[in-house]
Amino acid sequence: MASDRPTHLIRPVVHRDVVCPFCGLGCDDLTVEEEPPATLAVRSTDCPVARERFSRTPSAEPPRVAGVAVPLAEAVEAAAAVLAAAQAPLVAGLGTDVDGARAALSLAERLGAVVDHALSDGLYRNLAVLQRTGWIATTLAELRNRCDLLLVAGPDPAALHPRLFERWVAPAPAFQTPPSREVVFLCGEPLDATRTALSGIPVTVLPGDPAKIGDAAAALAAALADPSRALGAAGIAPGDIAALAERLRKARYAVVAWAASAFDEPHADLTVERLVRLVRDANRHTRCAGLPLAGHDNVVGVNQVCTWRFGVPLRTSLAGGMPLHDPHRFAWARYADVADAVVWVSTFRPEVPAFSAGQTVIALAPSGTAMAEEPAVFIPVGTPGIDHPAHVFRSDTVVALRARRLIDRGLPDVATVLKAIAAALPQEAPTC
């Protein structure tokens, strides 16, 4: 729906049905008010992430080279000069929309750089399992309309995805007769807001050791196969495991949800693997599907683009002119140790990590980003869905969203800046 931009009335301008690009839940029902000169306030939801991110709209500032304000063209030249000389460049952060990702990946290809997203840790715990064994998964609308038993494994994902329960669990399932739903928290406590959102829905909490979620999943799988073999796990009593296994077996459509980035034990991918196996085992008896939640800062979308562009996901090196994927070696935090130049893209949040001395950093981030150390080049960029229209992906990887522009602060989008930097690189001699 187009924004109402009255010309003759006093503002605020009200933007309705705004698509929120921040956490991957894809809420597209926000009302956002714009106060002059260009501040935004979310009015329709208490979602803390949306409130904080939308309201952060400092006015545009000029780019800087070595701390000195310069016109954009000069900053672009300076960035190109740095990158032309780089031996081991890293193009990372990648908190950006689909077009930004396309431009970043093209630049990385040109430079022979390593590419990764700032938040790929959680994603990789899931992808590692997908690549090893595969899985049975589902999407948000299936959860909303078909799920009669939701099993939440580990810490409440609402800490990362605040409206999960309100939008996707509280409404009664439309395509189940009779519509019924219950929610079980396994090795994690629901937040107060979650309890409120779920009022009227039966909730069971099985508190257990959050470092042993995998053990609980394995115990459940064993009890599913043979109820007499129910053992306690993660501090949960055998009787509770047996009862939950029975409930899983009787469910019509169970969903096991987790947010892997909230798992903090070592080798968290093994926890994910056991949850995935539990889902697979449950399908011998009934329908059951996993819902791996990830997706802040469009990490899911950027990974999609990387996968279709190069045939391999993030954490890939393009040195040598071909994609080489290695989730261990090319995780940005590890590769940053050896990179001599870093292009860091962060359009969704005003944060740039501290890099070691000796690294030349080119940062593309929102106005007002506080940095531990002044980067070699800083180019303020717009935020997708605030300063320019953008495509971002929902957490469940299926739905791509179109977020629109709300305000114009005169900030360039990442794709434009990165394309300009690529164009300013020395032209290579054609090889054929």
Added chain:
Amino acid sequence: MLTKLAGGRLYDPANGRDGAVGDLFVRDGRIVADPGPGAAPDEVHDLSGRVVMAGAIDIHSHIAGGKVNIARLLMAEEHRAAAITTEEPCGCGVGLATPSTHATGCRYAQMGYTAAFEPAMLPSNARHAHLEMADIPLIDTGGYLVLGNDDLLLELLASGAGEEAVADYVGFMLNATRSLAVKAVNPGGINAFKYNQRRLDVDEAGPFHAITPRRILTALAGAVQRLGIPHPLHLHGFNLGVPGNVEATLDSIAAVDGLRLHLTHVQFHAYGVEGDRKFSSAAARVAEAVNRQPNISVDVGQIMFGQTVTASADTMAQMNNAGLAHPKKWVMMDIECDAGCGVVPFRYRDKAFVNALQWAIGLELFLLIEDPWRIFLTTDHPNGAPFTSYPELIRLLMDRDHRLTRMAELHPALPEHTILGSLTREYSLGEIATMTRAAPARILGLTDRGHLGPGAVADITVYTDRPDRRAMFEKPDLVFKDGRLIVRDGVVVAFLQGRTHVVEPAYDPTIESWMARRFDERMGQRLTHFRIAEEEIRGGNGLVRHACQPGSF
């Protein structure tokens, strides 16, 4: 700029040319009439002795969308082994069975293809599919919209909605998702799987909406006709891969009762239960039905031997096949009250009886179906084999000796289970041109493609006529896209972006208020956000609209 392609042998079935020597003239990306002796071409290519065809068009190839990316992730071993290095003007990528977008565009163009269509675009995943297709260089693309397991349609049917309302729904969905055609995948079956049904018969009421697959099939085929969409309903039929499924295939043909219907990857749906292995070829029965009924067209979904990955919306069938995964990993997804996706890596082995017979069944279909305007060359990429195996497949169709040699290398029990050895037909160059150019353009309604007449888009492929047809079709001499030379001697020499083909059938917009309510209540998405804007397709450049003709079919 005027370009003259002089003196080639033109295989242009749409214009009745079957190897006649002639000149082609290209101006501003299109073929134009001979401008007469006064005109001075800026560029002349001497093609004497060479074979000239329109750019080839693949009507069924899974090249983009969520399932393809899942398949890429699962095929990690292959992707590690098959990397493409950057070569000017080329970028890099990886993959054989599920190549990167870059490799997809390059490999198609290198084989003389200038268009390929994604046949399974889920409504909820359409925006993703379009974003991905826009990154496939060099070739035109488009998507067929998967309907028939979407809860909203089933709800509509269950409410007793008439043909008109169903057509309005389909019309809205095609427009909103920028699609070219309608595809039905195991209608009703994917939905039933979500209720833990592992099988659904054609006349069995589905679990929640109580609608039979037959009703869904006829409703969609009728809607396609009513809206006047050029391409008939593109049906992925029932019981894919299950011995005896020929009955359901023939039943589907009967169900549409004379309406046009396209049966896709029909090789996987032409199985009988005869013989001691309870698995037999029913190709002859399918071919006989197709030959008899001009309203039916098919593509084959030929299998070729080696490692590939199967990717389908048909979770019901894929779940049944998951035990055969090689390597042993697979993904199933239930998707958005819409459909699903199942990705199962697979290795077809020439010494395995079942695989050898599948290979033979595909070839039997090719050779028994008489009209090359109604049978299309596909491997259901990547399900039967990667599309890069087309040149070998063409050789099998054009060269009986090669066919027999290859057959002798397969499972020893094969000859007694197939009539392939007795089939003497060899496709001609004109028939190949029909099957891979003229007919796909015609059945999709792409009037200015697939032929070499004035007004056609100058997508042109030039071959050296070699007795080894595989070598010939693997590496054309020249490929032009929109009049620009993009491939010379198998090497990509210029980059350009393709276009996206769509239809925009008219429908009664009053359906939208019902849908908007349903989207709010069910899908957690506003209908206005579901609709894909024109500016989202290739950045607003490159949308090609094809006319619908309500009531004309």
